[in-house]
Amino acid sequence: MRRDERLRKKRLRRERERARRERQEALDRERRLNELAGDPDGAWTRVESLVSTGKSREYGQAVALLRDLWALADREGDLNAFGEGLALLRQRHRGKSSLLRRIDEAGLSSA
Numbered sequence: 132m133r134r135d136e137r138l139r140k141k142r143l144r145r146e147r148e149r150a151r152r153e154r155q156e157a158l159d160r161e162r163r164l165n166e167l168a169g170d171p172d173g174a175w176t177r178v179e180s181l182v183s184t185g186k187s188r189e190y191g192q193a194v195a196l197l198r199d200l201w202a203l204a205d206r207e208g209d210l211n212a213f214g215e216g217l218a219l220l221r222q223r224h225r226g227k228s229s230l231l232r233r234i235d236e237a238g239l240s241s242a
Contacts, residue, residue: 164203
C-alpha cells in the first residue's frame with residue numbers, strides 16, 4: 132500500500148508540473164502574439180531577413196515566427212492576409228527547398 136501511495140503521489144506531482152508548464156507556455160505564447168500584434172509588418176520583415184541568410188538554424192526561427200504570425204492572424208480573423216503573405220514568401224524563395232519543406236511540415240502550406 133505504501134508503494135502504491137508513493138507512486139500515486141509521484142504521478143500527481145508529474146501531472147501538476149506538466150499542467151504548470153502548459154499554462155506557462157500558453158502565457159508566453161499569448162505575450163508573443165500581443166507583441167507581434169503591435170508590429171506585424173516588422174515580424175514579416177524579420178521572417179524575410181531570417182530566410183535570406185540561407186542558414187538552416189535561421190529557417191527554423193523563421194518558421195517559428197511564421198507559426199506565431201499564423202496564430203495571430205487566426206486570433207484576429209485575418210487568415211487571408213497571412214495566406215497572401217505566405218504565398219509571396221514562398222514565391223520569392225521558391226528555390227529554397229529546405230525552407231519550403233519546413234513550412235509544409237509546420238502545417239503552414241495551406242494556410
